[in-house]
Amino acid sequence: MPATSTTRQSVPGVVPQRVGPGRGEAAARCLGRDGAVVLTGYEPDADSLVVAAATVLGDRLRQLFPQRLRRSHDGRPVPLHADGFDLVVEIAGVPHRRRDPxxxxxxxxxxxxxxxxGESFVADAYRFVDECEAADPELWEFLTRTDVDLYGAWAGLRGLPAEPRVGRHVEYTRTGRRLVRRTDGAAPLHRDPQAEYVQAMLERxxxxxxxxxxxxxRFRLAEGEILVLDNYRCWHGRDAHTGERAVRILTLRTSDAR
Incomplete structure (x- = not known):
């Protein structure tokens, strides 16, 4: 069983800058600098998300995935995570990718x-990993060098491919972009001789x-405001809330994606 690190890391928090309408270049700069930006002045509708994505990312856009409207009543907290899911469905006999890892x-x-x-929060996962190298070298070694089944904990979920999606928490794209994954679906590989160690490190x-x-x-989004995140760099979550709350989510791939 891995020993627990006693070295406390600093808090790699990000409070996104708010950028008003018609300032796409400024929003893109903030996103590139901080990994996150909040866009203001949008109507709370589905079209606004598509317009916002095009405004900030421009001709780098390659693929938009179906939007998801999430409603919650007296919602529990949503812990830090990065989006991404391996989900393929058939429509009229033709496979369609609804989500992408x-x-x-x-x-x-x-x-x-x-x-x-319901306040939101964002962490810079790059900083988390970089500081982890000194604060908890064993965890850093695991994140950067150990393969896991990224969605093995959700095996059997309808639409999830039967083949394990094997990867590491920290990887690089062909263009050199670093991605830092954070999902509750990660599990040891099937019959991995180090399964006990991997599970312990996942808990760590x-x-x-x-x-x-x-x-x-923490920061609060007003109705219509859009939080844009570099999903390879930043993790996000929200606090518990009372009453009704609704958000609309759009995930996508750009020319820089893996």
């Missing part, structure tokens, strides 16, 4: 704000991320 950007629009709570990562989450600065 390598979605490199995500847009989250507030459609209806909660009566209380979960604890380290939960500790990081506690120190992150």
């Amino acid at each position: 390598d979605e490199d950007h995500v847009l989250v629009q507030c459609v209806r704000g909660a009566a209380s709570g 990562l979960k604890s380290a991320v939960a500790e990081t989450e506690q120190g992150l600065e």
Whole structure:
């Protein structure tokens, strides 16, 4: 069983800058600098997400995935995570990819704000990993050099391919972009002789991320505002809330994606 690190890391928090309408270049600069930006002045509708994606990412856009409207009543907290899922369905006998493990950007629009709570938070996963190299070398070694089944914990879910999706938490694209994954679906590979070690390290990562989450600065999205995230670089989540809350989510791939 791996020993637990006693070295506390700093908090790699990100509070996205707000950018008004008609300032696509400024929003793109903020996204490139911080990994996240909040766009203001949009109507809370599905078309706004597509327009926002084109405004910030321009001709780098390659593939948009179906939007997801998420409604919650007295919602539980959503821990830090990166989007991405391996989901393929058949429509009229033709396979269609509904989600992709390598979605490199995500847009989250507030459609209806909660009566209380529901604040968002963002962490710079690059900083988390870089600081982990000194604070917890064993965890860093695991994240950068150990293969896991990225969705093995969700095996049997309808639409999830039967073949294991094998990868590491930290990888690089052909263009040299680093991606840092964070999913509750990760599991040891089938019959991995190090399965016990891998499971212990997954729990250690979960604890380290939960500790990081506690120190992150919170911010609230107003209705219509859109949080744009570099999904390879930043993890995001939200606090518990009371009352009704709704967000619309768009994930996509650009020319820089894996």
